[in-house]
Amino acid sequence: MTRLTASAAAGRRMTPQAWFLLGLGAVLVVLPFIVHDTFFLNALFLVFLFGAMAQAWNLIGGYAGQISFGHAVFFGLGAYAGAVLLGRYGLSPWLGAWLGAAISVLVSLVIGFPALRLRRHFFALATLALGEIMRILFLNWPYVGAAIGLYLPLEYRNRFAYLMWDSKVPYYFTALALLSLATGVAAVVDRHRAGVYLRALNQDEDAAGMLGIPTRRYKLYAMALSAALTSLCGTVYALYVLYIDPYNVMAGRISLLIVVIALIGGRATVIGPVLGALFIILLSEYTRSWLGGAGGGVDFILFGALIMGVSIREPRGLVGLLRRRGFKQDAATEETAPIEASVQQAAAKPQPDRDPRPASPGPRASGEPVLRIAGLSKRFGGVQAVRDVTFQVYRGEICGLIGPNGAGKTTLFDCLTGFQRPDRGSVHLNGSSLRHPMPHTTAWAGCGRTFQAMRIFADLTVWENLMCGQEHRGEGLWRATLHGHAAAAETHGHALLESLGLWSLRHRLASALSYGQQKLLSIAMAVLREPALMLLDEPVAGVNPVLAEEITRHIRRLNAQGITFLVIEHNMEVIMALAHRILFMAGGEIIAQGPPGEIQRHEKVRELYYGR
C-alpha cells in the first residue's frame, strides 16, 4: 500500500513531463548536425542559457516563493569570476566556473541570511536594490575593468580545457548541458521531500515551521542552489561573448528577463522554465530580427501583457494552460471519486456507536509531567497578556485550557511554540528546557500544534500536506532533497488517513476538502510524527455538532495511543466531556484547576465565565 501511494503520487506528476523532456532532449542533440544557421544556433544557445537560469530562479522564486529581482548579480559574479581568473591567472573555466559558483553561494547567503527574514515584497525590493548596488560597485572597480569591461584572452580558443571555440556548436552543447543540469536539479528537488517543504513554506511559513520544517534553512538552501546554477551560466556566457562589462552581465534587464521566463512558463513546475525560455527567447530573437533595431521592445510589450494576463487568469503560466486541457480527461475519470468517498464516509459513520465509551473522562494520567511551565509572563505594551503562569501537563492526559476571550490562552501557546518570546519564566518539555524556542525546534522537541484559524497548505494535495508532518529532527537537507518520504511516515500516514476517512481523497488538493475535513487533516498533519504533547487551539470551533463529536472521538483515540493533549476550547459541553482536567485562565493568570465537575462548580469560574 505504501509503495502504491508513493508511485501514484510521483507517477501522476512525472510521466508526461518526462516524456516531453526526453523527446525534446533527443531532438536538440541531433539538431546542430542538421541545421547550421548561425542565427538559429545563437538563439537556441540563449534559450538554453536563460532556461537554465529561469530553472535556477524557480527554486527560490517559484517553489520557495521568495521573489528575487536581482539574479543578474549571480550571473555577473559567474561571468566576472570566469573572466578574471582566466585573464589574470590563466585558470581554466572548468575550475573558474565552480569558484565563481562558490563566490555566488557565499554572496547569496550573506544577502539571504538577513533578507529572507523580511516580508515577501521587502525581500523582492531588497534584491532589486542589491542588483543596482552590485552594478555600481563593479562599474567603479578597476580590478575587474570598471566601466571599460574585460576582454577574454583569445589565445585559449578551440581548446576543450578552456571551453572557448570559434564555432557555435560546442557552446550550444555546453549550454544544453547547463540546462539539463538545472532541470535535473529542479526535478530532483521537485520529486522529493524538499520540493514539498518549499511549496509548503511558500504558502504558510508559520504552519510549516510548526510542523518542524526549518523554514529559514530551506529558503537559504534554495537561494544558494539557485545562485550557484545562475553563476555557472554567467561563466559560460562570458566565454561565449568574449567581452563583459557591468552593462551586459549585471544589467537589471537580465534579472527581469529571468523572472519573465519563469513566470510565463509556469512557476513551481519543472517544465515551466524550459517552455518559457523556448517561447520567450525565440519570440524575442525573431521579432528583433524581423523588425530590425527599430522594433526593439515590441516583444517585451507582449511579455508585459502576458504576465498581467497570467497573473489574472492562470498563475501556473503556459504549464497551467497545457494542464488545463489535460485536466478535462482527468476530471471525467475523477468524477467517481466523490461518490466513492461519500460511500466510505457513510460506512465509517456508524463507528461512533461501536465505540460506546461514555463521555466521562478516563483514568487519571500517570504522574510524570510532559510539560512544566513555571513563572511564565508576557507583556504587550500596557497589557499583561500572561502573568506568572505555573502549571504542569501530565503524560497521558487530556488537559483543557478554558477562559474568556483575551484571557491569554493563545498567547500562552505562542510563548510555548516560539511565535512569541516570553519576558520571564521557564518551559520544560519532556524534562528538557526550551530556552529560546523557535516553531521548528519546539516541534523537534516533541510538541505539535494546530492553530485557531485553518492553516493547511491549500495548493498541496492531502497526501503532500500530511507528509509535511513527518519527523524533521535530524532529517538534513540532503536527505530531504534525495529521498522520498520516510517509509515509516507513509505507513503511519496511510493508517491515519484511513481512520479519518480521508484516504480516498489523498490526491485531491487540500483546498478541495470541506471545512471539517480540513480540520481533521490539520490534526493529522500535527500528530503524524507522534509528538509527546499536542496543543490544540479550538479544535471544534465553527464545526457542526456531528463533526465535533467525530473530532473529539479522534482526539480520544489518539490520546489512547499515547499522545498527551492540551486543548483550548470555548465549547464547554465538548471540553467538559473530553478533558480529564481543566485549567481555567482569566486576565493572564491560571485561576483554577481541577477535574471538570469541580471547575464547573468553582465560584470564580462561574462568576467570570457564566456571569453569575
Added chain:
Amino acid sequence: MGAAVDLDLFLHAALNGLILGLVYALVALGLSFIWGVMDVVNLAHAEYLMLAMYATYWVWTLGRISPGAAIPIVVPLFFVLGWLTYHLLVRRILRAALATQIFATFGLLFFLRYGAFAAFGPNVRGVLEAGPAGSVLLFGVPVATPKLIAAAVSLAAFGGLTLFLRRTKTGRAMQATAQNRDVALGLGIPTERMYALAWGISIASVALAGALLFPFYQVSPTIGDAFLLIAFASVVLGGFGRVDGALVGGICIGLVENVLGTLLLPTFKLLFVFAIFVLMLLVRPEGLIGEPQ
C-alpha cells in the same frame, strides 16, 4: 580650500537635496498611498512618472505649452489613467496571493516601459528652456526657479492630500476603507470607488511630479529604474503606507543623495541611497516614523 568654501558647498548641497527631496517625496507619495489604502505594492509606479514626463514633453513640443501650463492637462489625464489601471488590472488581483500581486504590477512595468521604448525610441529627451528661467537667492545660495517652484508645489500637494483625507467625508471614508475593507463595505462605503479614486490620486500625484521634474530632468524610457528604487527607499525610510512617511523619507533620500554624493563621491550618490534603503529594510522595516508591526 578653506572651511568657508566647504561650508558653502555643504549648504548648496543640502539646499538642493532638500528641494530634490521634496520632489522625490511627491514621487513616493502615490506609492505609499496605494500601499497604505489597499496593501498593494505597485512596481510600475515610476513608469507613470516616465510617461508623465513624455506627456509634458509632447505637450510642449506640439503645442508650445509650458510645463507649468501643462499641469492642468497632464494631471487629470493621469488621474483617469490611474482609475483605468485599477479597473482593468488591480481590481482583479486584489484578493490574489501576494506573489501574484507583485507579478501583476511587474508585468505592468514591462508593458509600460517597453511601450514607451516602442513609441518614443531609446533617446533621451528634454527641453531645458521649457520652464521659467533664472534663479533665486536662498540663504545666499542661488537656486534655479523651476526647482523652487517644484518644491513649493510638492509641499502644497502634500498639504492638499492631508486636508482631503482629514477634512472631507470622502477622505474619511477612504481612511475607513484602508483600515478594514469589509467593515467599510458593511457601513455602506463604496470601497470599489474608494480604491479606484486612490489609484487616480496616486497616479495623478506622480504625474504632477513628472511635470515638475521635466524642466530640469531629461526623460528616457528607462528612468523608471532609478526612480522606482528612490521612491521605494523614501517609502521604506519614512514608514510605508503613510502620507507623512513619504514626505520625511523623500526629504531624507534627497539629502543623502546630494550631501553624501556631493561631499564624498559623486559617482556613488545612488549607491548611498540604495545602501541606506537595504540597511533600513534589514534593521527597521517599519520606517523612521512607523510603528513596529
